[in-house]
Amino acid sequence: MKKSLRASFKRGSMAGVATLGASALVLTGCGAAPEAGSTASAGASDYTGCIVSDSGGFDDQSFNQSSYEGLKKTEKDLGIKVNQIESKTNNDFEPNLRAMVTAGCNLTITVGFLLGDATKAQATANPDKHFAIIDFGYDQPISNVKPIIYDTAQAAFLAGYLAAGTTKTGTVATFGGIKIPTVTIFMDGYADGVKYYNEQKGKNVKLLGWNKDAQDGSFTGDFEKQDVGKQLTKNFLDQGADIVMPVAGPVGKGAGAALNEAKAAGKDVKLIWVDSDGYLTAPDYKGIMLSSVMKQMGEAVETVVTEDKDGKFNSTPYVGTLANDGVQLAPFHDLDSQVPAELKSDLEKIKKDIIDGKLKVESAASPKA
Amino acid sequence: MPDQQSPEHTPDAQPAPPPHDSQETAAGEQTAAAVAVDTAGGAMQPSAVPGTAQSGQLPGDSGTVLRRIFTGSGMVSVLAVLLALILGGLLIASTDKQVASTAGYFFARPTDMLAAVWNAATRSYIALFQGSVFNPRGNGLAAQFAPLMETLTIATPLITAGLGVALAFRAGLFNIGAQGQIIVAGILAAWVGFALHLPVGLHLLLVLVAGIVGGALWGGLAGLLKARTGAHEVILTIMFNYIALYFLRYLLNTPAFQRPGESNPISPILDPSAVYPQILGSQYRLHLGFILAIGATVLVWWLLNRSTVGFEFRAVGANPKAAQTAGINVSRSTILVMAIAGGLAGMSGVAQVAGTEKVLTDGVAATYGFDAITVALLGRSTPWGTFAAGLLFGAFRAGAVQMQIQTGTPIDIVLVVQSLIVLFIAAPPLVRAVFGLNPRRRKPARAAKSGQAATTGGAA
Numbered sequence: 001m002k003k004s005l006r007a008s009f010k011r012g013s014m015a016g017v018a019t020l021g022a023s024a025l026v027l028t029g030c031g032a033a034p035e036a037g038s039t040a041s042a043g044a045s046d047y048t049g050c051i052v053s054d055s056g057g058f059d060d061q062s063f064n065q066s067s068y069e070g071l072k073k074t075e076k077d078l079g080i081k082v083n084q085i086e087s088k089t090n091n092d093f094e095p096n097l098r099a100m101v102t103a104g105c106n107l108t109i110t111v112g113f114l115l116g117d118a119t120k121a122q123a124t125a126n127p128d129k130h131f132a133i134i135d136f137g138y139d140q141p142i143s144n145v146k147p148i149i150y151d152t153a154q155a156a157f158l159a160g161y162l163a164a165g166t167t168k169t170g171t172v173a174t175f176g177g178i179k180i181p182t183v184t185i186f187m188d189g190y191a192d193g194v195k196y197y198n199e200q201k202g203k204n205v206k207l208l209g210w211n212k213d214a215q216d217g218s219f220t221g222d223f224e225k226q227d228v229g230k231q232l233t234k235n236f237l238d239q240g241a242d243i244v245m246p247v248a249g250p251v252g253k254g255a256g257a258a259l260n261e262a263k264a265a266g267k268d269v270k271l272i273w274v275d276s277d278g279y280l281t282a283p284d285y286k287g288i289m290l291s292s293v294m295k296q297m298g299e300a301v302e303t304v305v306t307e308d309k310d311g312k313f314n315s316t317p318y319v320g321t322l323a324n325d326g327v328q329l330a331p332f333h334d335l336d337s338q339v340p341a342e343l344k345s346d347l348e349k350i351k352k353d354i355i356d357g358k359l360k361v362e363s364a365a366s367p368k369a
Numbered sequence: 370m371p372d373q374q375s376p377e378h379t380p381d382a383q384p385a386p387p388p389h390d391s392q393e394t395a396a397g398e399q400t401a402a403a404v405a406v407d408t409a410g411g412a413m414q415p416s417a418v419p420g421t422a423q424s425g426q427l428p429g430d431s432g433t434v435l436r437r438i439f440t441g442s443g444m445v446s447v448l449a450v451l452l453a454l455i456l457g458g459l460l461i462a463s464t465d466k467q468v469a470s471t472a473g474y475f476f477a478r479p480t481d482m483l484a485a486v487w488n489a490a491t492r493s494y495i496a497l498f499q500g501s502v503f504n505p506r507g508n509g510l511a512a513q514f515a516p517l518m519e520t521l522t523i524a525t526p527l528i529t530a531g532l533g534v535a536l537a538f539r540a541g542l543f544n545i546g547a548q549g550q551i552i553v554a555g556i557l558a559a560w561v562g563f564a565l566h567l568p569v570g571l572h573l574l575l576v577l578v579a580g581i582v583g584g585a586l587w588g589g590l591a592g593l594l595k596a597r598t599g600a601h602e603v604i605l606t607i608m609f610n611y612i613a614l615y616f617l618r619y620l621l622n623t624p625a626f627q628r629p630g631e632s633n634p635i636s637p638i639l640d641p642s643a644v645y646p647q648i649l650g651s652q653y654r655l656h657l658g659f660i661l662a663i664g665a666t667v668l669v670w671w672l673l674n675r676s677t678v679g680f681e682f683r684a685v686g687a688n689p690k691a692a693q694t695a696g697i698n699v700s701r702s703t704i705l706v707m708a709i710a711g712g713l714a715g716m717s718g719v720a721q722v723a724g725t726e727k728v729l730t731d732g733v734a735a736t737y738g739f740d741a742i743t744v745a746l747l748g749r750s751t752p753w754g755t756f757a758a759g760l761l762f763g764a765f766r767a768g769a770v771q772m773q774i775q776t777g778t779p780i781d782i783v784l785v786v787q788s789l790i791v792l793f794i795a796a797p798p799l800v801r802a803v804f805g806l807n808p809r810r811r812k813p814a815r816a817a818k819s820g821q822a823a824t825t826g827g828a829a
Contacts, residue, residue, distance in 0.1 A: 055732060085773050086780055090732030091725065092770070094654070095519060099500075099770045113633045114730060139630075179622060180633055221618070365632070 049074060049305050050083040050105035052096045054112040056223065057086045062249040062275055063297055064111050067134050070298030071109060074305045093118040101126050107308045109301060112136065113180070119145060130313050132304050134297060135182050137367055143315050148300045150320035152182075153189030153363040154354050155293045155327035156245075158347055159272050160193020162291060162329070163243045164205040165343040168268055173208035173241035175218040175232050175255075177248030181365030183219075186247040186274055186293060188212050188363035196350075196359075208236050215364060220251050229254025237262055237269065243290065245272035252278075256285035263288055270335065277330040290338075292330035300326060319367050323355045443754070446747050448800045449793035450761070457786040458490030461778050465489035493778045500771020501764035511652060516767060518653035522725060524763025526551070526717035526737045528662040531744030531755040532669050533588070533713035537602075538750040539673060540706040541686035546591055546606025547714040548738025549613035550584040554718025556617055557583035559729035560626075562639035562722060572642040573723065577661075580719035581712045587613065588711020589704055596700035602707070610738070618731050626729065636729035645724045658720035663756075665713060670752040672709075682706050714738065743791050762787065 051071050053060075058068040068084060075082040083103055085096045093110075097118050100108045108129065110119045113136040120138065123131045123145045130144050137147040163172040174190050176183040187210040194207045209232075210217035220228040229251035233244050237258065244259060246252035252273060259269045271278070271285050273292035278285060300318055307313060320326020329347070332339050353359035462468050468489055471482040499505070501520045507513035530547045537544035558580035567575060591605040620626045621634035628637050645656035673679040684692040685702045693699050721733050744762055748754030769783040793800045 083774055085770065088780055088784075089735035090730050091523075091721070091735040094725065095523075095767065095770050099774055103774050114635065114732070116635075117638065117728060178634070181631075184632075 045079045045081070045309075047078075047309050048081040048083060048103070048105045049107050049109070049308075050085075050100045050103070051109040052093070052100060052111070052115065053084075053086045054093075054114050055087050055089055056112075056249075057088075058084065060223070060249060061281065062223070063134055063295070066276060066295070066297035067109060067111050067301050070301030071305065073298065074302050077302070078306065078309060080305070080309065087115075090114060094121070097122045101129055106130060107132060107305060107313075109134065109304075113182070130308055132301075134301075137317055141315050141317075144313075146304055146313065146315055147317040148297070148304065148320075149317055149367040150182075150185075150295045150327050151361075151366055152185045152293065152295060152320075152327050153192070153361045153366055154322045155295075155329050156186045156189025157193040157196070157354065157361045158322075158329040158351060159245060159291060159293045160190035160195075160207075161197045161350060162193070162339070162343065162347060163190070163245065163270075163272060164194045164197035164203070165201075165346070166270065166290060166339060167205060167241075167243050169240045169242045170204065171206045171208060171240040172243045172245075173233075173236035173239075174245040174247065175209045175220065175229070175236075176246075177220055177223040177251055179216075179219050183247050184210075184215065185363045185365035186245070187217060188365065189293075189361055190245055192361060192363075200346075206240075208239055208241050212363075220248055220254075223249040223251055226251050226254035226257070230258045233258035237267070242268060243270045243272065245274065245293070247274050249275070253282065253284070256282060256288070259288050260285060270338075273330070279330065279333040286334055288335075289333060290335050291332055294328045294330050295320060296326055296328065317367065321355075322351055443749060445797045445800050446749060446754070446758075446794060448804055449790050450747070452793050452800060452803060453786045453789035454494070456789055457782055458494065459486075460785060461493045461782055462486040462489040464779075489776075493772050493776050493782070496772040496775040496778070497765070497768035497783075499768070499775075501768030504771075515653060516771070518649060518655045519767040520760065520764045521659050522654045522656070522763070523766045524759045525656075525659045525662045525724065526720045527740055527744050527762050528756055528759035529658075529665050529716040529720065530714045530737050530741035531748060531759050532665055532752060533584075533710035533717075534741045534745035535748060535750040535752070535755045536669055536673070536682070536713065537706055537710040538745055539686050540682040540702060541689065542592075542595075542602050542703065542706060542710075544588070544591075544606055544707065544710050545603055545742065546588060546609050546711070546738070547717070547741045548734050548736075549606065549610035550587045550711040550714035551718040551721065551734040551738050552610075552613040552617050553587040554580035554584035554715030555722050555729060555733040556613075556620065558715075558719045559636055559639060559722040559733075562643035563637040563729075564625075566640060567642065569642045572640060573645065576639075576643045576723050577716075577719050580722075581715040584715020584718060585708045585712035588714065589708030591711075592704040592707025595707070596703040614731070617729075617733070621729070621731055634731060639723060639727050643723060644727055645720070654725055656720070656724040658716070658724040661716060662720070662759075665716060666752045666756045669713070673752065678702075678705065714741070717741075740787070743787060746794050747790060 049071055051068055053064040053068070056062065056064045058064050071082055071084070074080060083100065083105060085100065087093055087096055093115050097108065097110065097115075101122055106129070108119075108122075109132045111134045115133060116136045116138070119131050119133050120142060123129070123142050127144055130146070131142075132146040132148055134148045135150070137149050138145070160172075172194060174187050176187055191207055191210050191212040194205055197203065198205055208218075218232055220232060229246055229248055231254075233246070233255040236244055244255050246255040248255075252271075256271055259271050262269045269288060270290040271288045272290050273279075273282060273285075275295055275297075276292065277294055278292045279289045282289075300320060304318060318326070322328070329351075350359060354361060462485070465485065467485040468482060471478075471485045475482050500516050502517050504513050504516050507515060530551060533547055533550070534544050558576045561579040562572070562576045565572070565575070587609060588606075591602055591609055594600050594605055595602045618634070621636065626636050627633070628635065645658050647653060647656050648660065649655050671679075673683065681692070681697045681702050682705075684695065684697055685699050685706075689699050692702075717737055718734070721735075721737075722729055726733060740762060744758040745755055747758035747761070748756070765783045765787065769780045772778045772782075773780050
């Protein structure tokens with residue numbers, strides 16, 4: 001509903017579109033009819049991979065979408081069958097999962113902590129079926145459920161360090177969508193990165209929007225209202241921040257819009273995207289996109305599906321880290337020249353230290369391995 | 370189950386009926402409704418909003434337009450559903466790959482595309498049926514009827530919340546607040562369910578009572594504010610929805626409503642003693658709440674058609690000023706009807722947390738509160754009509770899952786069909802025009818002569 005409301009058309013352009021569509025229909029309708037009996041042969045595999053979204057849907061520009069795209073890729077690469085079903089509300093989780101089991105899915109991927117209980121129930125009731133759940137881990141492992149979780153704080157730490165090393169005003173900011181662990185883990189890592197930079201360089205870069213010790217900060221309240229993200233970002237700018245990391249899915253676009261306006265007004269501002277490489281997925285903000293904290297969900301889904309198809313399924317959680325490239329700091333793209341060489345080598349070293357375990361990044365929301 | 374036809378049911382599906390009592394009643398109501406200001410006959414302080422705007426009424430005879438929409442002809446409901454399904458089928462076809470490819474050579478061999486359109490629509494609707502009533506491919510009779518049980522499960526909260534909305538409609542109140550009432554009921558019921566640990570039987574009873582009381586308080590509060598201050602119930606209930614939702618979100622961010630050791634906004638699972646028993650075995654989700662929904666339907670039917678209180682509700686709904694003159698306490702009726710409506714919506718909240726979800730999340734009410742308005746409209750605000758409409762919408766929701774899996778038809782199609790149903794119910798003349806049932810088009814002079822009651826809402 002929110003998507004359809006967002007789309008508004010001018011009457012004039014609608015008429016134009018209608019005319020165009022009608023003429024296109026007439027023109028394309030003149031093709032020759034094909035001969036009967038030409039059917040394409042589909043992939044040979046009987047393996048079926050399925051995915052159930054949470055209420056965000058597969059076009060949420062966040063984890064539902066990334067996971068779905070990962071599964072869609074395996075459809076081509078491995079020649080498997082793919083079944084997908086969107087949940088419109090929390091009520092749909094259990095029926096959808098039941099339907100997937102009935103439809104004969106070998107592996108069903110569920111997205112988000114809200115599906116935790118429903119996945120557990122279906123996994124227990126159907127021990128011969130395999131499940132994977134994104135962004136949620138169980139206290140007690142279930143033998144046929146593979147959690148796919150991310151130590152996002154590691155990559156966010158790099159982003160915090162990068163922001164602190166790049167800021168001109170000495171103030172950086174972040175905000176979240178809803179205060180849940182998968183969001184606050186970004187903010188914890190970011191805060192620690194800023195703090196680490198201050199310790200190493202003897203600087204005093206300020207962070208707005210998140211207090212790691214108090215575990216409290218700025219949130220927009222949902223993953224929908226872009227205008228709230230925009231307003232929040234404007235407030236941060238007024239308080240002197242010049243780099244903002246929104247951890248709020250599509251609401252990040254509100255931050256991008258506010259920063260684009262500030263840039264047009266002559267301010268030197270930058271944006272750090274999350275989940276995917278924003279330079280590619282949110283090209284409107286290319287000019288201010290410093291970097292992105294990426295969770296490689298598509299790749300993880302592909303890995304898990306491939307393993308299961310080859311009979312190598314296990315319930316050990318997949319934890320995305322810097323070491324296995326499950327979480328990453330995206331390239332700087334157009335702003336590469338604005339990142340000093342020294343900072344780049346610092347980031348390389350920190351990344352290596354985190355992978356080697358010399359530098360520990362901790363968050364209350366970190367996956368408990 | 371035949372419903373007692375109340376006088377405001379004008380037989381508007383018949384072409385130009387002969388004059389009889391109901392015409393006079395309707396005409397009388399029209400005049401009265403135009404005069405009545407929405408302050409419960411002067412008992413309440415007039416609010417800043419003009420009386421005509423308060424009920425969303427146009428000046429003149431539209432008081433009955435509103436009533437006709439709420440309690441319109443059953444035929445229109447059926448035709449509206451049919452029309453919505455046909456349009457939905459066309460929409461399904463327009464997104465179908467086979468249709469798109471055959472459209473490429475429409476002029477060379479048109480039958481291909483028409484067949485593809487027919488196939489796409491029927492395939493989806495057959496999947497919808499198999500997902501909601503009977504699945505012949507199921508393993509054994511129990512599995513074959515599993516979809517029907519799923520339909521009844523999903524229908525349960527729709528029916529009770531729909532009854533709440535319908536009851537308020539009959540008392541002339543537009544209760545948009547079912548959503549908030551479900552949420553408040555869900556909060557209380559869930560808290561009793563996971564925080565208290567009581568013996569079997571007593572625990573569930575307390576969960577049910579907590580939910581109904583929660584909903585009744587939330588609805589009754591809106592009724593109280595309307596009765597005492599004249600604030601409009603639509604504004605009140607919409608705002609109360611927001612208050613309830615954000616209150617729930619706040620609670621879910623406090624440790625008292627979170628699982629020990631976790632900080633996700635999701636409550637602990639309710640105790641086994643606090644959830645509805647599954648009445649037909651554990652292979653179905655169907656729970657005791659459905660039986661209670663049938664009970665609630667009977668209760669509302671009795672309340673409206675057999676009790677003094679129900680008569681007062683209907684009298685207030687027909688004309689608050691006249692009801693006041695006749696000695697009915699309009700304020701009391703307003704508060705009471707909103708409280709009962711809230712209690713009914715509260716039963717939906719209990720069905721959610723104790724029946725299907727078993728946890729409290731910020732999506733506990735789903736969209737049931739708003740779907741309930743549609744259900745009540747489709748059911749013409751009669752108890753058994755609402756019950757049937759609830760079943761239909763439950764079937765849509767249950768079948769949509771199967772439709773999406775079997776044919777890849779997006780679940781949004783079902784939402785489009787639901788919305789189209791509302792649209793058509795709100796415009797009965799449109800539906801009749803489509804099916805050629807509008808006799809007055811050809812003879813406007815005679816229709817005008819035969820009195821206002823023969824005219825159908827909006828077309829006059």
